[in-house]
Amino acid sequence: MLTYPMFIDGKSREPASGAWFPSHDPYRGTPWARIANGNSSDVDEAVEAAHRALTSGPWPELTASGRGALLCRLGDAVAANARRLAEIEVRDNGKLFTEMHGQLSYLPQWFHYYGGLADKVEGTVPPLDKKGYFAFTRKEPVGVVGIITPWNSPLLLLAWKLAPALAAGCTVVVKPSEFTSASTLELARVLDDAGLPAGVFNVVTGFGEDVGAPLVTHPLVRKISFTGSDSTGRNIGATAGRELKRVSLELGGKSPNVVFADADLEAAVNGVVSGIFAATGQTCIAGSRLLVQESVHDEVVDQVVKLAASARMGDPMAETTQVGPITTRAQYTKVLDYLAVAREEGAHAVLGGHPAERPECGDGWFVEPTVFTGVDNSMRIAQEEVFGPVLAVIPFRDEDHAVAIANDVRFGLGAGVWTSDIGRAFRMAERIQSGTVWVNTYRAVSYLTPFGGVKDSGIGRENGRHAIDAYLEDKTVWINTGAPAGNPFVLR
Known part of the structure; x- marks a missing residue:
């Protein structure tokens, strides 16, 4: 059996608990790999690594154009490893190789698209109704993002979240499904080899109550992006609301x-x-x-x-x-x-x-x-x-x-x-x-078109131009260019 440790701060890490769990091959009904069984200590380590990478080191020093060029390299690296990654996904989730290979061959387009978009994110200079002031807006990364992915198309649905998050300048901690963790861990090594700075992309494997819950509640995580069941999505949304975290939820359907x-x-x-x-x-x-x-x-x-x-x-x-x-x-x-x-x-x-x-x-x-x-x-x-x-x-x-x-x-x-x-x-x-x-068609998707649901199918949209906004905050900057001092107790 293959062994898959976690990936934290650019390195493979064994679980703090020393525990592992099996991943089963659905076609054979037998275990084929063992996966690190993480807990809150592993989550703490990963989130702290992501926060360090967000605030210091090479990642925040990159210009938007530099991030875009790096994302394009990441896409090229995924393309070069598409077949191997697809084979791992088939072993883990049992879906057809023809479909998984098609997904993995298409997946680099998300990195290329958002790589091209990274330096097209612009603030504004709004006209003001006040003399003697100048104001402008900035788009800044929301911070550390917790990504929780499902077992049916692990890497494709991860890319829908990861590419815009990186283009925005965020860092991420991923909790993949406990049923299909291997391909995400393999992707981590592919992105690391392609030059993604340590701590920008971290993977903590394990179960919802041990890894997912502490990730959602961690004080340094500012946004949660989740794809999965509506029942779990409701719990995540309620918890994120209490914590005042941003949240995107792509949930179930009955189409x-x-x-x-x-x-x-x-x-x-x-x-x-x-x-x-x-x-x-x-x-x-x-x-x-x-x-x-x-x-x-x-x-x-x-x-x-x-x-x-x-x-x-x-x-x-x-x-x-x-x-x-x-x-x-x-x-x-x-x-x-x-x-x-x-x-x-x-x-x-x-x-x-x-x-x-x-x-x-x-x-x-x-x-x-x-x-x-x-x-x-x-x-x-x-x-x-x-x-x-x-x-x-x-x-x-x-x-x-x-x-x-x-x-x-x-x-x-x-x-x-x-x-x-x-x-x-x-x-x-x-x-x-x-x-x-x-x-007159069905199941057509693209990195260019928004995807998401209404009613109980979720909150927010992935893909397309505006998906990057889910990972950005707007900041307004006011500058006094000559306005006289007024009554300090009156709103200007």
């Missing part, structure tokens, strides 16, 4: 994929299958609710079932595999529990609905692609995030009915609309309560 009768049905079916069965349904934007117009309901369901039933399962490293295992045993059990709940509520499994028992799945944590019909939007299978390859099909009559169903959940992260009517496309995009609406 509708809305298919109208006038859509290109072949394209829509491909999009529906991609939206829920790609990545084994383990994405926050999974299109887990298929809303299909009544007149084409049976036709669309038949085509979805036919295409999903043809999906090849097995070794996620094989290029021919299309559906991989569930990442963790706990999540595997959760998905199976939801299959039972759906049946109890009266839904009918027209495909799957049980663990995969194919020989090519071996001892891994596989669930057959599952399609439920007879679903009412009030059912738990339609309201709660399953985070697995489970699709709930719900018929609708017209636009108003589709909008009512689409919005009748507490989440609002993503949505898909399939139609050939351009007017309908604009109307639906306006009326659906969601941070992203895809029209």
Whole structure:
């Protein structure tokens, strides 16, 4: 088994407790690495290192252009190591190598984009209503940032936070998921070799109560950026609020994929299958609710079932595999529990609905692609995030009915609309309560476009020009250029 110590202040560090825990290969169901089990002492050390790097040494001496050039070098280093990092992610989370390699090959663009943006951050010179004064504003780094990442796409979702934070001049302490820590620790070494100063990027591994909680409450941490479940996000948001820390939360979803009768049905079916069965349904934007117009309901369901039933399962490293295992045993059990709940509520499994028992799945944590019909939007299978390859099909009559169903959940992260009517496309995009609406496509993301949710799907936006503002503070500077002294007890 491989051994992964923590990474603090530019060096590999063994845990203060001396304890380690295993990381499991979801395809084989067996441990493949041991990870350092951190605690509050390790968090203290990492945050103090990040604070030192923020306030002294080479990092604060870099100009904005210098930071930008360094970020571009970091992106190049990630690109050079993309295949190796992708292989580690597959071993850790069981997602397809073809997808992980695609993510890692694309990930450098975040470093390049925010590297180019680093010296485009500007203050302002506002016009004043007072004679004898000059004022200007500055953009300054918020400080030490605590980043907490999930297990489904560890490095891609880390880059969404890390690149703008570094471009802003912040330093960071990362707490990766205890299920998928290895790739983040490998990334730390890649960035260190590329010249990132010691203490700017630190990784403390372990469990939420031992590492995540002390990171959120640490007095030197000024911002928390979290991606994960809405229940954990609520706790982090409440704690950060009490501590008056800045917070960004990218949480869960129960996204509708809305298919109208006038859509290109072949394209829509491909999009529906991609939206829920790609990545084994383990994405926050999974299109887990298929809303299909009544007149084409049976036709669309038949085509979805036919295409999903043809999906090849097995070794996620094989290029021919299309559906991989569930990442963790706990999540595997959760998905199976939801299959039972759906049946109890009266839904009918027209495909799957049980663990995969194919020989090519071996001892891994596989669930057959599952399609439920007879679903009412009030059912738990339609309201709660399953985070697995489970699709709930719900018929609708017209636009108003589709909008009512689409919005009748507490989440609002993503949505898909399939139609050939351009007017309908604009109307639906306006009326659906969601941070992203895809029209005649699904799961498209870019470093150029904002991403985030409304309602219980989170607070704030990642990616795009304005994401860097989440890691900056505005400071106003007033200068008296000749205003006479006035009454010291009266506001000027």
